[in-house]
Structure formats: structure tokens, C-alpha cells
Amino acid sequence: GAGVSQSPSNKVTEKGKDVELRCDPISGHTALYWYRQRLGQGLEFLIYFQGNSAPDKSGLPSDRFSAERTGESVSTLTIQRTQQEDSAVYLCASAWGNTEAFFGQGTRLTVV
Amino acid sequence: GQQLNQSPQSMFIQEGEDVSMNCTSSSIFNTWLWYKQEPGEGPVLLIALYKAGELTSNGRLTAQFGITRKDSFLNISASIPSDVGIYFCAGRVSQFYFGTGTSLTVIP
Numbered sequence: 001g002a003g004v005s006q007s008p009s010n011k012v013t014e015k016g017k018d019v020e021l022r023c024d025p026i027s028g029h030t031a032l033y034w035y036r037q038r039l040g041q042g043l044e045f046l047i048y049f050q051g052n053s054a055p056d057k058s059g060l061p062s063d064r065f066s067a068e069r070t071g072e073s074v075s076t077l078t079i080q081r082t083q084q085e086d087s088a089v090y091l092c093a094s095a096w097g098n099t100e101a102f103f104g105q106g107t108r109l110t111v112v
Numbered sequence: 113g114q115q116l117n118q119s120p121q122s123m124f125i126q127e128g129e130d131v132s133m134n135c136t137s138s139s140i141f142n143t144w145l146w147y148k149q150e151p152g153e154g155p156v157l158l159i160a161l162y163k164a165g166e167l168t169s170n171g172r173l174t175a176q177f178g179i180t181r182k183d184s185f186l187n188i189s190a191s192i193p194s195d196v197g198i199y200f201c202a203g204r205v206s207q208f209y210f211g212t213g214t215s216l217t218v219i220p
Binding site for chain 2: 004031033035042045050056091093099100101102105
């Protein structure tokens with residue numbers, strides 16, 4: 001596709017359930033970022049993938065959070081045993097080399 | 113991850129006024145970007161800067177890459193109601209780091 005695609009756009013889940021969020025980056029983009037944005041807040045860095053290098057996981061808030069990316073393709077962010085404080089918009093962005101990062105529309109996660 | 117210091121945190125201005133916001137860091141960056149986020153949307157790129165001292169315009173928007181490579185500013189001239197949103201700066205060395213955002217409200 002022409003842009004970064006995220007799915008689902010909205011997700012409501014029960015506390016304690018696992019969720020998986022998907023990001024399809026722009027084709028050819030080697031870098032992929034995940035951010036969390038709580039209501040009315042800024043962008044909270046979660047994880048960064050660059051090509052086949054080891055990802056920078058320094059932003060993951062707990063071991064309930066994990067993300068995978070195979071090569072330069074799709075990435076999935078998994079949240080296990082969801083808590084109400086996990087409710088937020090999860091944004092994905094991709095970039096190529098030293099050029100601009102482009103964002104998807106985000107997945108709005110609501111934990112009830 | 114590292115965050116950039118972005119100010120002001122919020123602005124309430126009258127339509128037609130000019131707006132100025134800036135971003136500073138203790139680290140040197142090779143690239144500075146400015147994004148705008150509207151409610152329910154992902155951030156959209158406004159301006160990209162690649163060289164220290166570079167001044168770039170996009171319509172009513174003007175942004176500069178600071179000469180020290182540690183700061184950048186964004187100006188919006190003659191604001192209009194559709195300028196409302198949250199503006200984020202981003203600096204890049206090996207990866208992107210984002211500012212905390214400036215929330216802009218334009219009063220008609």
C-alpha cells in the first residue's frame with residue numbers, strides 16, 4: 001500500500017486477555033517504530049526495529065509487552081494479560097534510511 | 113527512549129496571529145522533522161530539515177534546523193482554525209526521538 005497500515009483500527013478487550021496489534025510498513029522501509037499515546041498525551045516510545053539488527057526494546061513498559069518483525073515486513077505488537085492502564089492509541093511509523101518517518105492511523109485499544 | 117524538550121506545551125491564540133514553537137535537546141541530531149496530529153489521526157509530516165542552519169517553508173509554515181544541531185523551531189503565520197492540533201518535533205541520529213508536543217488552539 002501507499003502508506004503505513006495498522007489493524008485493527010479499534011480494539012476493545014477484557015482485562016486479562018491478550019491482544020495483538022498489526023503494522024504494515026511502507027514497502028522498502030527498513031525502520032519501524034511503535035509508540036503509545038495516552039489520551040491527551042505525547043508519544044511514548046516502545047520499540048524500534050532497523051533491518052535485521054537487534055531491536056531497541058528500551059521503551060517497552062513491562063514484560064507483558066513484546067513485538068516482532070520479520071525482516072522488513074509486517075510487525076506485530078503483543079500485549080499479554082491486558083490491564084486498564086494499557087488503554088491508549090498505539091501508533092506505528094516506518095522510515096527508510098535517513099529520510100522521514102511516516103505514521104499509520106493507529107490502533108485505539110480500550111481495556112474494560 | 114530519549115525525549116526532546118518542546119515548548120510551549122499548549123497555546124491558545126486568536127485567528128490571524130502568528131505562532132512559534134521550538135524544540136531543544138542535549139544531543140546533536142542529523143535530521144529534524146515537524147509533525148501535526150489532529151484528533152483521531154496519526155501524526156502527519158509537515159516539514160523535514162536535513163542540514164544545520166536550513167530554513168524551509170511549506171505554505172504558512174516555516175521551520176529551521178538550529179545551527180548547533182540541538183534545536184529547531186516551527187513558525188505558523190496568520191493562523192486559521194484548521195491549524196488546531198498537536199504539533200510534534202522529532203530529531204534523528206540513528207533513530208527518531210519525539211518531542212512532548214505543543215497543543216494549539218485557534219480561537220476564531
